[in-house]
Amino acid sequence: MNDIAVYVEDLAREAKAASRSLGFASDEARCAAVRAMAAALRQRADEVLEANAIDMDAARAAGTSEGLLDRLLLTPERVEGMAAGLDKLADLPDPVGRVLDERDISEGVHLGRVSVPLGLVAMVYEARPNVTADAAGICIRTGNACILRGGSIAQNSCVAIARILADAVEASGFDRAAVSIIETTDRAATGALMALRGVVDVLIPRGGAGLIQRCVRESLVPVIETGTGNCHIYVHESADFAKARAIIMNAKTQRVGVCNACESLLVDESIADAFLPEALSELGAAGVVIHGDERVRGVAFAGEFVDATEEDWGREYLALEISVRIVGGIDEAIAHVNRYGTGHSEAIVAEDEEACERFLREVDAAAVYANASTRFTDGGEFGLGAEIGISTQKLHARGPFAAEALTTYKYELRGAGQVRP
Amino acid sequence: MNDIAVYVEDLAREAKAASRSLGFASDEARCAAVRAMAAALRQRADEVLEANAIDMDAARAAGTSEGLLDRLLLTPERVEGMAAGLDKLADLPDPVGRVLDERDISEGVHLGRVSVPLGLVAMVYEARPNVTADAAGICIRTGNACILRGGSIAQNSCVAIARILADAVEASGFDRAAVSIIETTDRAATGALMALRGVVDVLIPRGGAGLIQRCVRESLVPVIETGTGNCHIYVHESADFAKARAIIMNAKTQRVGVCNACESLLVDESIADAFLPEALSELGAAGVVIHGDERVRGVAFAGEFVDATEEDWGREYLALEISVRIVGGIDEAIAHVNRYGTGHSEAIVAEDEEACERFLREVDAAAVYANASTRFTDGGEFGLGAEIGISTQKLHARGPFAAEALTTYKYELRGAGQVRP
Numbered sequence: 001m002n003d004i005a006v007y008v009e010d011l012a013r014e015a016k017a018a019s020r021s022l023g024f025a026s027d028e029a030r031c032a033a034v035r036a037m038a039a040a041l042r043q044r045a046d047e048v049l050e051a052n053a054i055d056m057d058a059a060r061a062a063g064t065s066e067g068l069l070d071r072l073l074l075t076p077e078r079v080e081g082m083a084a085g086l087d088k089l090a091d092l093p094d095p096v097g098r099v100l101d102e103r104d105i106s107e108g109v110h111l112g113r114v115s116v117p118l119g120l121v122a123m124v125y126e127a128r129p130n131v132t133a134d135a136a137g138i139c140i141r142t143g144n145a146c147i148l149r150g151g152s153i154a155q156n157s158c159v160a161i162a163r164i165l166a167d168a169v170e171a172s173g174f175d176r177a178a179v180s181i182i183e184t185t186d187r188a189a190t191g192a193l194m195a196l197r198g199v200v201d202v203l204i205p206r207g208g209a210g211l212i213q214r215c216v217r218e219s220l221v222p223v224i225e226t227g228t229g230n231c232h233i234y235v236h237e238s239a240d241f242a243k244a245r246a247i248i249m250n251a252k253t254q255r256v257g258v259c260n261a262c263e264s265l266l267v268d269e270s271i272a273d274a275f276l277p278e279a280l281s282e283l284g285a286a287g288v289v290i291h292g293d294e295r296v297r298g299v300a301f302a303g304e305f306v307d308a309t310e311e312d313w314g315r316e317y318l319a320l321e322i323s324v325r326i327v328g329g330i331d332e333a334i335a336h337v338n339r340y341g342t343g344h345s346e347a348i349v350a351e352d353e354e355a356c357e358r359f360l361r362e363v364d365a366a367a368v369y370a371n372a373s374t375r376f377t378d379g380g381e382f383g384l385g386a387e388i389g390i391s392t393q394k395l396h397a398r399g400p401f402a403a404e405a406l407t408t409y410k411y412e413l414r415g416a417g418q419v420r421p
Numbered sequence: 422m423n424d425i426a427v428y429v430e431d432l433a434r435e436a437k438a439a440s441r442s443l444g445f446a447s448d449e450a451r452c453a454a455v456r457a458m459a460a461a462l463r464q465r466a467d468e469v470l471e472a473n474a475i476d477m478d479a480a481r482a483a484g485t486s487e488g489l490l491d492r493l494l495l496t497p498e499r500v501e502g503m504a505a506g507l508d509k510l511a512d513l514p515d516p517v518g519r520v521l522d523e524r525d526i527s528e529g530v531h532l533g534r535v536s537v538p539l540g541l542v543a544m545v546y547e548a549r550p551n552v553t554a555d556a557a558g559i560c561i562r563t564g565n566a567c568i569l570r571g572g573s574i575a576q577n578s579c580v581a582i583a584r585i586l587a588d589a590v591e592a593s594g595f596d597r598a599a600v601s602i603i604e605t606t607d608r609a610a611t612g613a614l615m616a617l618r619g620v621v622d623v624l625i626p627r628g629g630a631g632l633i634q635r636c637v638r639e640s641l642v643p644v645i646e647t648g649t650g651n652c653h654i655y656v657h658e659s660a661d662f663a664k665a666r667a668i669i670m671n672a673k674t675q676r677v678g679v680c681n682a683c684e685s686l687l688v689d690e691s692i693a694d695a696f697l698p699e700a701l702s703e704l705g706a707a708g709v710v711i712h713g714d715e716r717v718r719g720v721a722f723a724g725e726f727v728d729a730t731e732e733d734w735g736r737e738y739l740a741l742e743i744s745v746r747i748v749g750g751i752d753e754a755i756a757h758v759n760r761y762g763t764g765h766s767e768a769i770v771a772e773d774e775e776a777c778e779r780f781l782r783e784v785d786a787a788a789v790y791a792n793a794s795t796r797f798t799d800g801g802e803f804g805l806g807a808e809i810g811i812s813t814q815k816l817h818a819r820g821p822f823a824a825e826a827l828t829t830y831k832y833e834l835r836g837a838g839q840v841r842p
Contacts, residue, residue: 020759024782105802109793118815119785197637201815216618217641222816243838250840338441349838360833361445364540372530372836381526381841382832394539394622394829395643396817408815411803412781415793417664417770419671420802 004184008192011180012147012199016120018175019145023117025174027097031090033172034141038086040168041133041161045079051160052129059153071127072154082133082161085386089141092385095403096143107418115407117143119201122193124149124215126207129157135206136165136179138386142406145178147200149193151207152185159183194219202406206389209316224397224405226389229259229344230316231374234333234359235275236350237268243371244349245279250373251347253286257318259390260345260377264313264323266333269295272326277301283322291323313340330355334362341365343392345374366392366399425605429613432601433568433620437541439596440566444538446595448518452511454593455562459507461589462554462582466500472581473550480574492548493575503554503582506807510562513806516824517564528839536828538564540622543614545570545636547628550578556627557586557600559807563827566599568621570614572628573606580604615640623827627810630737645818645826647810650680650765651737652795655754655780656696657771658689664792665770666700671794672768674707678739680811681766681798685734685744687754690716693747698722704743712744734761751776755783762786764813766795787813787820 022030041048052074059072101113121144123135132148139146150158162181170176182189194203197220204224205215215223233251235244251262267275276299280290284303290296291308312323313336327333337346347369348359356370367377379387379400388405391397397405443451462469473495480493522534542565544556553569560567571579583602591597603610615624618641625645626636636644654672656665672683688696697720701711705724711717712729733744734757748754758767768790769780777791788798800808800821809826812818818826 020783020785023785103804105797105804107793107797109790109797111803220638222643222814224816240838246838246840254841356835360835362441364441364444365831367832367834369530369834370836371838372528372834373840375841376526376528376530376834376839377832382532383524383526393643395645398829399832408819410786411788411798411820413788413790413793413797414777414781415791417661417667417792418797419667419794420675420796 002188004186004188005192005195007184008182008189009196009199011182012120012122012193012196014177015145015147015180016199018177019117019119022140022145022174022178023119023143025143027094029173030094030141030143033169033174034086034090034137036168036172037133037137037140037165038083040164041079041083041086044164045076047164048079048157048160049074049076051156054156055129055154064153068127068153072129072157074129074157078130082130085134086137089137089386092141092403095407100409105413107415107421109413109415109418112412112414113409114412116410118406118408119144120199121146121406122149122200122203122221124190124193124203124205124207124211126151126211127153129154129161131206132158132161132181133165134386136162138388138403138406140169140178142403144406146180147193148179148181149190150181155185190214191218194221197221204388224389224391224401225393226391227259228316228342228392229261229390230263230314230340230342231260231345231347232264232266232337232341233262233347233349233374234266234327234330234337235268235271236330236333236348236352236355237270238352238355239271239275239349240351241275241278244275245282247347247349247371247373248279249282249286251375252283252288252322253320254375256320258375259316260374261318262322262374263316264325264340266325266327266336268333269326269328272299276324280324287320289321291321293325295326296324316342330358334359337363337365343394344390345369345377347372347374366390423609425607425609426613426616428605429603429610430617430620432603433541433614433617435598436566436568436601437620439598440538440540440564443561443566443595443599444540444564446564448515450594451515451562451564454590454595455507455511455558457589457593458554458558458561458586459504461585462500462504462507465585466497468585469500469578469581470495470497472577475577476550476575485574489548489574493550493578495550495578499551503551506555507558510558510807513562513824516828521830526834528836528842530834530836530839533833534830535833537831539827539829541566541568541620542827543568543570543621543624543642545611545614545624545626545628545632547572547632548574550575550582552627553579553582553602554586555807557583559809559824559827561590561599563824565827567601568614569600569602570611571602576606611635612639615642618642625809645810645812645822646814647812648680649737649763649813650682650811651684651735651761651763652681652766652768653685653687653758653762654683654768654770654795655687655748655758656689656692657751657754657769657773657776658691659773659776660692660696660770661772662696662699665696666703668768668770668792668794669700670703670707672796673704673709673743674741675796677741679796680737681795682739683743683768683795684737685746685761687746687748687757689754690747690749693720697745701745708741710742712742714746716747717745737763751779755780758784758786764815765811766790766798768793768795787811
C-alpha cells in the first residue's frame with residue numbers, strides 16, 4: 001500500500017470513529033453543531049475568500065474557462081448563502097431515531113426497526129467549493145461523519161471551509177474528524193477512498209458524467225449514482241399544441257446545464273406536419289440547434305438544423321441543442337425512451353388520459369410526467385428539503401434524494417432470555 | 422466481446438424486455454403465474470428428479486463431500502417443498518403499486534410516489550437447486566423478471582426447474598424470458614452478468630463467502646451483500662448467568678452452519694471466574710472447541726481449548742468452534758464488536774437496563790439483541806414473509822429482506838401544462 005492509500009485510510013478510520021458518538025447524539029446537539037458551523041463560516045468569511053482568491057488566481061493563470069471560473073468563485077454573498085443553507089438544515093425534521101416498525105415476534109421478543117445514520121459518508125465533487133458546506137452540513141445534521149474530496153482546482157477553498165467547519169464541530173463537543181477532507185490533490189486519493197468498503201458506508205459523487213462513471217466503475221464502496229439526465233418530451237397525437245410548446249421551451253431553454261433539462265423531443269407522425277414548424281421555429285428563435293432525423297429534415301422552420309446520428313439519441317447535450325425524432329405512436333415512443341433514456345425525468349404531452357396513464361406506467365424512470373415540464377424534478381420542488389442529488393439508480397434512493405437517504409435502519413430486539421425453539 | 426458475453430447479454434436483454442409487461446401486470450395475474458409455476462413443478466416432478474440424478478451421479482463420481490451432496494439432492498418431498506413455497510408466495514401481500522406519498526407540488530402539479538418492481542433481478546447461487554424456484558417465484562410475484570445462475574454442480578437440476586417454471590409463466594400469458602437461466606457452466610458467464618449495469622437492475626449472490634466477495638468486488642451491477650455473520654454474545658457483569666448460558670448454547674449449537682449462529686463470546690472480567698467454568702464446560706460437553714485468549718486459558722473447564730490468534734476474532738467458523746475473550750467492560754466490548762463484527766447480529770446479556778440500551782444504540786449491526794439469542798434473525802421470525810437473504814450492507818436493505826427489497830419507487834407527476842417558473 002502506498003503513502004496516499006495509508007493517508008486516506010487513516011483519515012477515513014478517524015472519521016468513522018468520530019461517526020460513532022455523532023450517530024447517537026440528540027437532535028438538539030446535532031442541530032446546534034450545524035448552527036455553529038453556519039456561525040463560524042460567517043465569522044471567518046475572510047479566510048474563505050482569501051483561500052478562494054488563491055484558487056481563482058491559479059485557475060485564471062491555467063486558462064480555465066469562464067463557466068468553470070464562475071463555479072469556482074466565492075463572494076461574500078456566496079459564503080452567506082452557504083451559511084444560510086446550514087441554518088436551514090437545522091430546521092429540517094430529524095430523520096434519525098424514527099421507529100419504522102414495532103411488534104412482538106415469537107417467544108415474546110420485542111422487535112423495533114429504527115432509523116439510524118449510515119455512519120461515514122464520502123462525497124467526491126469538483127469545482128464548486130460550496131458543496132463542502134452543503135455536504136458537511138447534511139452529514140452532521142443526520143448524525144453521519146463525512147470524508148470530503150473536492151476538485152483540485154478548488155482545493156484551497158474546500159480545505160479552508162472544511163477546517164472552519166471542523167473547528168465548529170469540535171467546539172460543539174464532537175470529534176472534529178467528523179468533518180474530514182482529503183488534503184492532497186493527488187488523483188490516487190480518490191481511488192484509495194473508493195477501495196475502503198467496510199469503512200466508508202456510501203460514496204456520493206457530485207459532478208460531471210466522467211466523475212460519476214469513474215465512481216460507478218471503480219468503487220468497492222456502494223455508490224449512489226447521480227445526475228445524468230437524457231430527458232425526453234413526447235408529444236402525443238392528442239396533445240394540446242400550445243401546452244406542448246410551452247413545456248418544451250421551459251424544459252429545454254430555462255436552464256440548459258441542468259440534468260432535468262429536455263434533451264430529446266419525440267413527436268407522433270400524425271401531427272408532425274401540424275406541430276413541428278411552429279415548435280421548431282420557437283426553439284430556433286431561442287438559439288437551439290435541432291438534431292433531426294430524416295423526416296424532421298423535411299419540416300420548414302426558422303432555425304439551425306443538423307442531421308441526427310444514432311449517437312444523438314443517447315446524448316445529454318447540456319447546451320442549446322436538442323434531438324428530434326418522429327415516432328409511429330406511443331408504443332414506439334415508450335420503447336425509445338426506455339432504450340435511450342437515463343432513467344431521470346420523462347414527459348408525455350397528451351389530452352388523451354389513457355395515453356398519459358400508459359406512459360406514466362410503462363416508462364422506467366425516476367420521475368415521469370404527464371403534461372408538465374421535466375424541470376420540476378428537484379428535491380426542493382418535491383418537498384424533500386435540502387437536496388443532495390438526483391439518483392438515476394433504483395436501489396436505496398431514486399430521483400431527488402435528501403437527508404433520509406443518509407440513513408439506514410437497525411433492528412433492535414429486547415428480550416428476557418429467550419432462545420429460538 | 423467473446424461468445425459467452427454476447428450470449429449472456431442477449432439473454433439478459435430478452436429477460437429485461439420480458440420484465441416490462443410483468444411490471445404492470447395485475448396482482449391477480451402475477452399470483453396466478455406463481456400458482457401455475459407451483460402446479461407445473463408438481464406435475465413434472467419426475468423431470469426434475471431425473472435431471473437431479475444426473476447431477477448427483479456426476480457429483481458422487483467427482484468425490485463431492487456428503488454435506489454438499491445433501492445440499493444438491495432433490496427428493497419428491499423437496500420438490501413438493503419448492504411447490505409449496507411458490508404457493509405461499511401467492512398469499513403474500515402485493516408490494517407493488519403502493520402509493521408511498523402523495524401531494525400537490527408547486528403550480529398544482531400532482532405528485533405521487535408509487536412502489537414499482539426493480540425490473541431485472543440476477544440471482545447467483547451454488548449447490549442448492551431449490552433456490553431456482555425460490556428466486557424465480559419471488560421475482561414473478563413482485564413483477565420482476567429474473568436471470569438465474571446456478572452452481573455448475575447443480576446445472577442439470579437448475580435448468581430443468583427453470584424450464585418448467587418458464588413454461589408455466591408462458592402458459593400464464595407472460596413472456597417466458599421472465600424466468601431465464603444461464604445454460605452454460607462456463608465461469609466467464611458470471612463475469613459477463615456482473616458487467617451488465619443498466620440491463621440487470623440488481624444482483625443478489627446467495628452462497629458462501631467466496632461467491633459473495635467475488636460479486637462485491639467485481640460487479641458493476643449493484644449488489645445486495647448477504648450472509649456473513651461473525652456474531653458476538655457479550656456477557657455483561659450484570660448478566661443473569663442462567664440466561665446467558667442458555668442464549669450462548671442456543672446461538673452456538675442449535676444450527677452451526679447458519680449465519681446467525683454465535684461465533685464469538687465476550688465476557689466482562691469482573692465475572693469471568695464465576696461465569697466461565699460452567700459456561701465453557703457446557704459448550705465443551707456439546708463438542709464446541711474453545712479458541713480462548715490468554716486469560717481464558719486460565720479457566721478450568723471440561724472441553725477442548727485452542728489459543729486464539731488475532732485472526733480468530735474475525736472468523737466465522739460455521740462449525741462447533743467459538744472464540745472467547747475477556748473484556749474490561751462494556752466500552753471494550755462495543756469497540757470489539759464494531760471492529761470485528763460483520764454487521765449481522767450481535768447480543769448483550771445483562772440485567773442492567775442502561776447497559777442494554779447502550780449496547781443496542783452503539784453497536785453497528787443489522788440486528789442488535791438484549792437478552793435474546795441471535796438465532797432469531799430470520800425473515801420468517803421477523804414477519805417479512807419469504808426471506809431472500811440477510812443483508813449485511815446498509816443501503817437499500819439491511820438485515821433479513823424479502824419481497825419489498827425487490828421493489829423501488831417512481832415519482833408520477835400529473836399536470837395540465839404546467840412549466841417551472
